[in-house]
Amino acid sequence: MYANLKQLLETVAMGELSPDQALESLKYLHYESVGDFAKIDHHRALRTGFPEVVFGLGKTPCQIAQIMQVMVSKNPVVMATKIVPEVYTQIQPSLRGLQYFPIAQICYLGESAPPKHGCITIITAGTADLPIAEEAAVTGELCGFQVKRLWDLGVAGIHRLLSHQEAIANAEVIIVVAGMEGALASVVAGLAACPIVAVPTSIGYGASFQGLAPLLTMLNSCATGVGVVNIDNGFGAAMLAAKILNRGQ
Numbered sequence: 001m002y003a004n005l006k007q008l009l010e011t012v013a014m015g016e017l018s019p020d021q022a023l024e025s026l027k028y029l030h031y032e033s034v035g036d037f038a039k040i041d042h043h044r045a046l047r048t049g050f051p052e053v054v055f056g057l058g059k060t061p062c063q064i065a066q067i068m069q070v071m072v073s074k075n076p077v078v079m080a081t082k083i084v085p086e087v088y089t090q091i092q093p094s095l096r097g098l099q100y101f102p103i104a105q106i107c108y109l110g111e112s113a114p115p116k117h118g119c120i121t122i123i124t125a126g127t128a129d130l131p132i133a134e135e136a137a138v139t140g141e142l143c144g145f146q147v148k149r150l151w152d153l154g155v156a157g158i159h160r161l162l163s164h165q166e167a168i169a170n171a172e173v174i175i176v177v178a179g180m181e182g183a184l185a186s187v188v189a190g191l192a193a194c195p196i197v198a199v200p201t202s203i204g205y206g207a208s209f210q211g212l213a214p215l216l217t218m219l220n221s222c223a224t225g226v227g228v229v230n231i232d233n234g235f236g237a238a239m240l241a242a243k244i245l246n247r248g249q
Helices: 002-013 019-026 044-048 061-072 085-094 127-142 155-162 165-170 184-189 206-219 234-246
Strands: 032-034 038-040 077-081 099-101 106-110 119-124 146-150 173-178 196-200 226-228
Touching: 002 019, 032 061, 038 061, 061 077, 061 085, 061 106, 077 127, 106 127, 119 127, 119 165, 119 234, 127 146, 127 173, 127 196, 127 234, 155 184, 173 184, 173 234, 184 196, 184 206, 184 226, 196 206, 196 234, 206 226
Parallel strands: 119 146, 119 173, 173 196, 196 226
Antiparallel strands: 032 038, 077 106, 099 106
């Protein structure tokens, strides 16, 4: 890797490559191995606008801690998702300054990203959807965006939603988090001019099939402008909303 970087710099120095062309090459150059189980993509922020994030499920506490230790030296904020309290308790002693959001099940090192223009509005159908909604909210905040939380506005009491029509009409991008049958995303999309990111959750009785029913409802929405992420993927919803807002920076 260092030989490639030296060659790239020499090419720029000789005038055979412009600085802008070199920057494009750097986007795909650098990663770092951690033990024999991970390769950290340090240039992801350069390519995509946001750094790599650690997905906690399926990793041991030791692996999570080692990955975050390597990442924090090269990123202003290092974030890990799906971190249950028991795992946080195990990794916290080896990661000085580690912060934890227990509802969102997110931990992070460092500072949040520099403030960006734009606000992500997040609406939940019910209180049981809060863990996924908070995952989206904390992710958006750590990316540097403002977040407006509108909780428990499900269609079973639609007057609650309609009392926030002004906030919906003025939103730049909306994340709708709903389980059961997932109808809320379609209703919000029928009121809003901005893009809607729909998140089905695994909340609901047996016929919701752990989130499959709201997923299909959202995919079949008759309202326009609805994009759907996977079941319980609050993180993915926030990153999609962040990239939508980033295009206007």
